[in-house]
Amino acid sequence: MVTETGNKRIAVLSGKGGTGKTFLTVNLAAVAGPSVYIDCDVEEPNGHLFFRPDAVTDEAVTVRIPQVDPALCTGCRKCVDFCRFHALAFTKQLKIFDEVCHACGGCLLVCPQQALTETDKTIGVIQSGRTQNVSVRTGVLQTGEASGIPIIQKLLQNTDPHPQFIDCPPGSACGVMESIKDADYCLIVAEPTAFGVHNLQMVYELVRLFEKPFGVVINKVLDEDNPAERFCQKHRIPVFDRIPLDTKIGKLHSDGRIAAYVSDAVRARFATLWEKIQKEVQSEATAHS
Amino acid sequence: MKQLLILSGKGGTGKTTVAGAFIQLADAKAYADCDVDAPNLHLVSDWTEAPTRSDYYGLPVAQIDNERCIGCDLCRTHCRFAAITVQEAYTVHPFACEGCGVCSYVCPAAAIRMEPAVAGEHKLYAAENTVFSTAQLKMGSGNSGKLVTEVKKQMRQHAQTADLAIIDGSPGIGCPVIASVSGVDLVLIVAEPSVSGISDMERIVQTARKLGAKIAVCINKYDIHPDYSEQIARYCEKAQLPFTGRIPFDPAVVRAVNAGRSVVDIDCPAAEAIRQVFENTLPYVFA
Numbered sequence: 182m183v184t185e186t187g188n189k190r191i192a193v194l195s196g197k198g199g200t201g202k203t204f205l206t207v208n209l210a211a212v213a214g215p216s217v218y219i220d221c222d223v224e225e226p227n228g229h230l231f232f233r234p235d236a237v238t239d240e241a242v243t244v245r246i247p248q249v250d251p252a253l254c255t256g257c258r259k260c261v262d263f264c265r266f267h268a269l270a271f272t273k274q275l276k277i278f279d280e281v282c283h284a285c286g287g288c289l290l291v292c293p294q295q296a297l298t299e300t301d302k303t304i305g306v307i308q309s310g311r312t313q314n315v316s317v318r319t320g321v322l323q324t325g326e327a328s329g330i331p332i333i334q335k336l337l338q339n340t341d342p343h344p345q346f347i348d349c350p351p352g353s354a355c356g357v358m359e360s361i362k363d364a365d366y367c368l369i370v371a372e373p374t375a376f377g378v379h380n381l382q383m384v385y386e387l388v389r390l391f392e393k394p395f396g397v398v399i400n401k402v403l404d405e406d407n408p409a410e411r412f413c414q415k416h417r418i419p420v421f422d423r424i425p426l427d428t429k430i431g432k433l434h435s436d437g438r439i440a441a442y443v444s445d446a447v448r449a450r451f452a453t454l455w456e457k458i459q460k461e462v463q464s465e466a467t468a469h470s
Numbered sequence: 471m472k473q474l475l476i477l478s479g480k481g482g483t484g485k486t487t488v489a490g491a492f493i494q495l496a497d498a499k500a501y502a503d504c505d506v507d508a509p510n511l512h513l514v515s516d517w518t519e520a521p522t523r524s525d526y527y528g529l530p531v532a533q534i535d536n537e538r539c540i541g542c543d544l545c546r547t548h549c550r551f552a553a554i555t556v557q558e559a560y561t562v563h564p565f566a567c568e569g570c571g572v573c574s575y576v577c578p579a580a581a582i583r584m585e586p587a588v589a590g591e592h593k594l595y596a597a598e599n600t601v602f603s604t605a606q607l608k609m610g611s612g613n614s615g616k617l618v619t620e621v622k623k624q625m626r627q628h629a630q631t632a633d634l635a636i637i638d639g640s641p642g643i644g645c646p647v648i649a650s651v652s653g654v655d656l657v658l659i660v661a662e663p664s665v666s667g668i669s670d671m672e673r674i675v676q677t678a679r680k681l682g683a684k685i686a687v688c689i690n691k692y693d694i695h696p697d698y699s700e701q702i703a704r705y706c707e708k709a710q711l712p713f714t715g716r717i718p719f720d721p722a723v724v725r726a727v728n729a730g731r732s733v734v735d736i737d738c739p740a741a742e743a744i745r746q747v748f749e750n751t752l753p754y755v756f757a
Contacts, residue, residue, distance in 0.1 A: 196508050198481005198641040203666065224642035225479050225673060227666035265529055280648070285570030324673055325680040326539055327615065327645040350503050350508035350643050351481040355612035358565055376486065376510045376727045381506060386609050403721070408730060428694075435664030435695050 189344045189462050192364035194388075196380030198351035199399035200372040201424075204434050206348040207231045208441040209458075212451040214314035217345040219336055221360040223305060223320035223329035224417045228348050230437045234310025234317040242320070243301040244284045253296035260288035260297065275289040280327050291332045305332045317339060333359045353387045355381075361388070366462045367395040368421075381412055394465045398454065401426040421457045422450070471500065471626065473635045474755045475654040475683075479674030481641035483662040484690035487723055489638035490514040490732040491744045496752075498636045500629035503604040504639035504650040506590065506617045512604055514732050521593035526605060526620060528613045529569025529588030532562045538581035545573035545582060565610045590617050596623055601629040614640075615649035622650070632753065643677040656755045657683045658714070660690050663698035671702065675709065686754050687712050688747045692716035714755050715747035 193206040202221075207228050208449060210218040219226040236458045247260075247269075254275050261269045268282040269275060279302055305322040320336045322329040333356060337347075347364060350356040361367055367388045371381040381397070388395040396419040399409050403426055413420050433440045440447040476489045486503075487538050489511060493501050495710070503511035515558070536559045546554040553566035554573060562573075589611035595602040603625035618640075624634060637654065640646045651657060657678045661671040671687070678685050687706050692699040699716060706713040720740035722738040726733045734741045 190490045197510075198478075198483075198508075199662075200482060222642075224644045224647075225481075225666075225670040227480075227669060230665045230669060259683065263571065263575070265571060281567055283570060285572050286548070287572045287575065288568050290548075290572065290575060322644065324643055324676040325648075327648055329644060335498060351607060352505075354607055354614050354646075356644075358610065372482075374511050374724055375730065379510055380508045383609070390609055403724065405725070408728065431694065435662075435667070435698065437665030 188340070188342050188345065189365040190346040190347060190363060191366050191368055191458060191462070192349055192361040193350060193368045193370060194349040194357055194361060194384050195370040196384040197372060197377055200370045200377060202351070202370050203231070203348055203401070204367065205226045205370050205398060206346050207439055208447065208451045209403045209455055210315050211231040211439050211441045212448055213346070213455050215343045216314070217316045217318065217339070217341045217343055218348070219345055220319040220348045221333045221336055221356070222350040223322040223332045223349055223356070224350060226319045227323055229308065229317060231439050232312040232315060233318045234312045235330070237308045237310035240307045240309070241303045242305045242307060242335050243303050244331050245286070245299040246279050246282045246284060247277055247288050247297045248304045249277065249302045250296050250298070253294045255294055257293065259291045259293065263287050263291045280325065296303060298324050304316055307332065307336055316343070330355060330359050337363060353383045357387065358391070361391060361393060364393060366458060366465065367393045368458065369395055369397045371397055371399050371409040373399055373402055373409045375408060378408045378412050381409055385416065385418070394461060396421050396461060398422045398424065398457070400424045422454050471629070471632055471635055472755050473637060473654040474645050474751070475637045475639050475650055475657050476660060477639040477647060477657050477678070478641060478660045479643060479670035480662060481661045481666050483667065484717070485660050486510045486514070486579055486638050487727065487733055488658070488660050488690070488744060488747070489636055491734045491741070492636045492748055494732045494734050495748045496636060496744060498634055499600045499632035500625050500635040501602050501637065502621050502625040502635065502695070503638045504618045504621055504646065505638060506605045506607045506614050506621065507640055508648060509604050509606055511638045513671065514727060514730060515602055516730070517595045519595065519597065521549055521595045525588045526590040526592050526617055527586050528611055528616060530584035531564050531567045531569060531571050531587040533583050533585045534560045534562055535581045535583070540579045540581070542578060544576045544578065548572050548576045568612065589613065592617070592620060592624060594628065596628055601632070603628070610631065615645040618646045618649040622653070628664065637684050643673055648681065651678060651681045651683050654683065656751070657685050658751055659685060659687045661687055661696055661702050663689060663692055663695040663702060668698060670700060675711065684754065686714050686751055687711050688714045688717065688751070690717045691719040693718045714750035715743060717743040717747060
């Protein structure tokens with residue numbers, strides 16, 4: 182049976198920061214082309230520094246935030262009492278704190294005077310461009326803004342027919358959940374340290390909570406005790422690759438270069454990894470069809 | 471109490487390693503882990519006593535009583551978070567629900583209640599005169615900023631006599647980071663000499679500046695890419711940020727972490743450098 186990984190979505194996540202999410206996602210997208218690379222780490226997006234895409238177009242991401250007409254506001258404080266995010270306060274006049282507003286629209290509903298209306302506020306931007314056969318989509322949250330969730334939602338609204346590689350934010354909170362929500366497969370990057378394993382455990386719980394098929398790649402492996410490997414054995418988690426700590430590859434990466442474009446060995450390694458992931462995704466698709 | 475917060479923008483640059491070392495070097499009587507999403511500081515702190523645990527309640531989650539529901543669809547159409555779906559009955563997706571209460575407000579049948587929900591756990595370690603405040607956000611919960619604020623509050627309340635607090639922060643520039651910056655005396659940014667590291671450092675500097683924080687910068691694993699380390703030092707000079715030192719890449723750090731120790735317990739080049747960074751940073755906290 183011929184199966185397709187066509188527009189499947191592979192989310193790469195790690196819990197701990199700095200384990201190599203971007204390294205893996207960028208190189209996978211590079212060997213799997215034509216493909217789409219989506220940077221959902223909107224607080225600190227880095228993938229574009231590697232792809233350096235051409236002809237980048239910007240699309241603003243806005244949220245609806247309330248604004249008050251002081252002439253109509255009577256100071257009844259109904260909106261202040263309603264808002265669970267403490268985004269409104271009344272002292273002499275109504276103050277609105279945009280950064281903490283979740284744009285739920287509740288304050289408008291409760292205002293008896295219709296003194297509140299909504300206006301668009303830009304919280305960030307989506308940059309779309311292309312490098313070789315990779316379409317690169319980057320979400321960038323403006324500094325000082327609290328939540329990049331609307332940017333992630335918009336980033337993932339695309340119907341590109343090619344495999345999509347999602348570079349997730351670190352951690353396991355709302356940004357990660359939003360990034361993996363519609364993923365077909367989750368790839369966890371782990372580090373063979375005590376910190377790495379503790380955070381591996383967290384994302385392991387998260388992908389199970391979301392009932393996603395998943396596998397692990399252990400990055401920066403040293404010839405020493407590897408607690409990440411033991412964790413995976415214990416929980417019978419497939420480990421697709423163990424990438425040794427290699428200062429040459431590290432140097433390429435810190436220079437902002439895509440190792441798979443430079444080194445044949447790295448290219449071959451990621452091609453093999455991509456094949457393994459495709460098999461997993463296909464067997465999942467078969468199992469659930 | 472003076473508070474020193476350690477941030478980095480990029481993850482994995484060595485925040486917790488530096489924080490753990492500083493706690494040791496300062497013999498800090500108060501410290502906290504504000505990375506409630508992925509806390510690790512407890513792994514290198516040698517507390518033998520069990521902590522006092524308390525549930526952390528985030529925002530409530532909507533619950534629909536299907537007996538009362540009249541199927542008017544108002545809740546679903548008003549929810550901005552697509553948290554309410556209808557098949558045979560109306561249901562709330564607990565991860566998507568942000569707890570705003572709009573659905574409950576618009577429901578004409580009083581069928582929706584906002585129920586308190588445990589969103590995490592706070593842990594307080596306290597001995598005679600030392601306090602360590604940490605927390606873990608529950609999987610699938612949002613609103614980490616509120617829990618960060620709670621972690622700091624608990625630390626301050628239980629360590630009123632401590633003169634210096636060391637706080638480990640989270641990566642990124644968003645809500646938990648913003649919550650952690652409020653009220654601290656200095657933000658020390660641990661930068662990494664790479665293309666990504668420099669971009670992320672600039673964004674966290676911008677964020678901390680907007681919040682009006684005092685900032686200092688140090689570099690971890692500086693020798694991995696000396697050119698970029700130079701670039702970071704020059705950036706600091708230009709931006710008039712105190713630059714408090716360079717820590718070399720040192721395999722002894724991983725060994726210390728895996729043994730649950732602080733790196734300054736071991737005699738190694740990284741420990742020596744961190745000591746220097748600590749000496750250089752401290753005056754800015756008390757300035």
